[in-house]
Amino acid sequence: MQFASTFNSGYKYLLTCIDVFSKFAWAISLKDKSGQSILNGFKKIFKERKPRVLQTDKGTGFKNSLVQNYLKKMKVHFFTTNNETKASIVERFHRTLMSKLTRYFTEYNTRKYIDVIEELIYSYNHTWHRSIKIEPSSVNIDNQAEVWQNLYGDLSEQKSEKASFKVGDTVRISKWKGRFEKGYENNWPREIFPVHQIIPRIPIVYKLQDLNNNVIKGTFYETEMQKVVDSGYYPVERVIKKRKRKGKLEYFVKFQDYPDEFNSWSFVIQLPSPILLEGRWEVGLAEIIYPHTWYNVNEKNNIFGFDLGDGKLITRKIPPGSYETVPDILKAMLLPSHEGKISFKFNANSKRVKIKTERKSKVVLEEGLSNLLGFHPHVVEGVAESSFVADPQAAFPVFYVYSDIVQPVVVGHVEAPLLRVVRISGKDGDVISAHYDRPHYVPVIRQYFQTIEIELRLNSGALVPFERGKVIIVLHFRMRQIL
Numbered sequence: 001m002q003f004a005s006t007f008n009s010g011y012k013y014l015l016t017c018i019d020v021f022s023k024f025a026w027a028i029s030l031k032d033k034s035g036q037s038i039l040n041g042f043k044k045i046f047k048e049r050k051p052r053v054l055q056t057d058k059g060t061g062f063k064n065s066l067v068q069n070y071l072k073k074m075k076v077h078f079f080t081t082n083n084e085t086k087a088s089i090v091e092r093f094h095r096t097l098m099s100k101l102t103r104y105f106t107e108y109n110t111r112k113y114i115d116v117i118e119e120l121i122y123s124y125n126h127t128w129h130r131s132i133k134i135e136p137s138s139v140n141i142d143n144q145a146e147v148w149q150n151l152y153g154d155l156s157e158q159k160s161e162k163a164s165f166k167v168g169d170t171v172r173i174s175k176w177k178g179r180f181e182k183g184y185e186n187n188w189p190r191e192i193f194p195v196h197q198i199i200p201r202i203p204i205v206y207k208l209q210d211l212n213n214n215v216i217k218g219t220f221y222e223t224e225m226q227k228v229v230d231s232g233y234y235p236v237e238r239v240i241k242k243r244k245r246k247g248k249l250e251y252f253v254k255f256q257d258y259p260d261e262f263n264s265w266s267f268v269i270q271l272p273s274p275i276l277l278e279g280r281w282e283v284g285l286a287e288i289i290y291p292h293t294w295y296n297v298n299e300k301n302n303i304f305g306f307d308l309g310d311g312k313l314i315t316r317k318i319p320p321g322s323y324e325t326v327p328d329i330l331k332a333m334l335l336p337s338h339e340g341k342i343s344f345k346f347n348a349n350s351k352r353v354k355i356k357t358e359r360k361s362k363v364v365l366e367e368g369l370s371n372l373l374g375f376h377p378h379v380v381e382g383v384a385e386s387s388f389v390a391d392p393q394a395a396f397p398v399f400y401v402y403s404d405i406v407q408p409v410v411v412g413h414v415e416a417p418l419l420r421v422v423r424i425s426g427k428d429g430d431v432i433s434a435h436y437d438r439p440h441y442v443p444v445i446r447q448y449f450q451t452i453e454i455e456l457r458l459n460s461g462a463l464v465p466f467e468r469g470k471v472i473i474v475l476h477f478r479m480r481q482i483l
Contacts, residue, residue, distance in 0.1 A: 001013060001014055001113070003111075003319045004111040004112070004113065006111075006335055006336070007110065007111040007112040007336065008029070008111075008112055008113060008114045009114065010031050011029040011030065011031050011114055012030070012031060012032065013029070013030040013031075013032070013033055014027045014028065014029060014030070014097075014117070015027070015028040015029075015030050015038060015041035015042075016028075016090060016093065016094060016097070017045055017090070018089060018090045018093050019049070019051070019136070020089050021139070021144075021147065021148075021151070022132065022136050022139035022147065023089075023093075023129050023131065023132055023136040023139075024049070024125055024136040024137065024139065025093050025097075025121060025124060025125060025136070026044075026045045026048070026121065027097060027117055027120075027121050028041035028044055028045065029114050029117060033059065033061040034061060034064070035061055035064025035065065035066040035067050036066055037061075038061045038062060038064065038067050039064075039066045039067050039070055042067065042070065042071075043070075046074060050074060050076065051076055052076065052077065053076070053077045053078075053079070054071065054076050054077070054078050054079075055078075055079055055080065056078070056080055057080065058080050062078075062080075093124075096124060097120065097121075097124065100120045100123070100124070101113055101120065104116060104120070124136070125137045131150065131151060132147045132150050132151060133147075133150045134147070163198050163200075163204050163206075164204075164222050164227075165195050165198070165206060165222070165225065165227060166195065166198070167195050167196065167197065167198065168194055168195060169194070169195045169227055170192050170193070170194050170195075170227070170228055171192070171193055171194075171195060171208070171225040171226055171227050171228060172191065172192060172193070172225070172226045172228055173191075173193060173208070173220055173224055173225055173226075191210070192211065192228060193208040193209060193210055193211075193216065194208065194209055194211075195207075195208060196208055196209040196215055196216075199219060203221060203222065204221075204222065205219040205220060205221055206219060206220050206221075206222075206225065207219060207220075208220060273450070274448060274449065274450040275448070275449055275450065276447065276448050277444060277446075277447045277448070277477070278447070279479060279480075280443070280479065280480040281443075281444045281447075281477055281478065281479060281480060282441040282442060282443050282444055282477070282478060282479075282480045283403075283405065283406060283419070283441065283442060283444050283475050283476065283477045283478075284419075284420070284436070284439025284440055284441040284442070284475070284476050284478075285401055285419050285420040285422075285436060285439055285440070285473065285474075285475060285476075286435070286436055286439050286474045286475065286476040287433070287434065287435045287436065287472075287473070287474035288401070288422060288433075288434050288471065288472070288473050288474070289431065289432065289433045289434075289471065289472040289473075290422075290431070290432055290456075290466075290469070290471045290472075291430075291431050291432075291466060291468065291469025291470070291471070292424075292426045292427060292428055292429065292430040292431070292432055293428070293429065293466050293467040293468050293469050294322070294396065294464060294465045294466055294467060295320050295321055295322055295465065295467070296322055296323060296372070296392055296393060296396060297318060297319075297320055297321055297322075297323050297329065297332075297369070297372070297392075298320045298465065299317075299320055300368060301367075301368025301369050301371070301372070302317045302318045302319075302320055302368070302369060303315060303316070303317055303366045303368070303369060304316060304318075304333060304363065304364060304365055304366055304369050304370075305363070305364030305366070306338070306342060306361065306362060306363050306364065307360075307361060307362040307364075308337060308338075308341055308342075308359075308361050309341065309359045309360035309361045313362075313364065316333075316335070318332040318333055318369075319332060322427075322428035322429075323392050324392065324427055324428065325392060326346045326351075326353065326372075326373065326390045326391075326392055327346050328392070329369075329372060329373070329392060330344040330345075330346060330353070330373075340358065340359070341357065341358055341359050341361040342355070342356070342357050342358075342361050342363060343355070343356045346390065350389075351374075351389040351390055351391075352374055352385055352386045352388075352389065352390060353373045353374055353375070353385070353386045353390045354383065354384070354385045354386075355380045355383070355384050355385075356382070356383045357380060357381055357382060357383075361381075362379055362380065362381050363379070363380040364379050364380075365377055365378055365379075365380065371394050372390065372391065372392055372394050373386055373390050374386030374387060374388040374389055374390040374391070375387065375388075393424065396424055396458060396464075397423070397424060397459075398421050398422060398423050398424060398459070399421075399422055399424060399456050399457060399458055399464050400416075400418060400420075400421055400422075400456070400457050400458070400459075401418070401419040401420045401421075401422060401454065401455075401456055401473070402416060402417050402418055402419060402454070402455040402456075402457060403417055403419045403452060403453065403454050403455075404417060404452070404453040405417075405444055405445065405446050405449060405452055405453075406418075406419055406442040406443065406444060406445060407442060407443040407444070407445045409442065418442070419442060419454075420436075420439075420440055422434060431469070439476055441478065443480065444477070452475075454473060456471065
């Protein structure tokens, strides 16, 4: 909840707990994740209900000596686990709670939650729960058998269960989705694990090992495993560096979803078969399909400063993200402390931003954010209107497609192997398809090749910062036209 700390008296976190049986939950606001803060949170919860067993994530605050000594004093057995199944219960509660908070933020146009968090938790605990089929607050000793039956059914029916996997099978394991991770993103990372051991429990669990034969900590349920065939195809996440050995260009790469120990120099992006071009050829970009999944406001252009008239300059970062409109950016910049001293207004007709400061207040517009708002970087005192049209997409109007197989051309004051400049369109989350009936052709400088390197870069020279998705490019080769 760090994004809303300014509106909540500095409270940045929520300590959430849930009874895995009754689904009864708690949420305690914390200003930090120190041992003392977590201890105070647990004390509030334990006043209502003390558990016999406490499972947490691997956060260092939970392992703090203050917390551990308190748990021992209260005779609470503490443990963490590598298995995601029980942790997923509290993660599911997180999604429910965040949904309630988001609806509240939207309805009341606020980010302040500390005065209503108890009401939201009360609402959750007194709402019918699908898994236990009653309200969490209604679970008691008299109906616990019924709740157990609703949750787990008749365990005796599971005794005849047979293992779906055998030792040596290759599988992928589900990843633990974060609180804000999109539900449509792939839930099965690409790393492959052979089955190492079958443990005949109810239900059956498995031990796995990696491709280096290291046994993985923890056990896995069948619902967390997906059988796959190891095809030998390992997509590259990024190129770390490159070198030439015996005239051959090699890339040191990180494979997608694999840890750094699997990074390799041996990978070269290859075409299915070599291309041999006889004569003089040229190539053009015929089509490009790309995901509009980058942040127009990021850690490099989200900073501005302000002085509320007391001579103290405060630097603030607005949350990185994809902002579709200028008012969205201005809303993220505005703080409660600005009231009566600093205001931001957007004129929808002129597409310009007006900043007004009073009572000796100032606004410091830094490079980057100032460009999105139509200003030059400077200090605003009094009233100032942007010199240019404010455009939330100004940070990324176009990107440049480069390739190592084409003849360098002049780009600005340098020569570079530019294939095409692509105008960016669409909005966040779109998959954009740009088709060029008349490609711009560039001479090919190599007659024989089996690798093609493609780079997508911004005006600054930085790589396009895609958050997710893949890019598909179609190239069209033809004999050079002699005029």
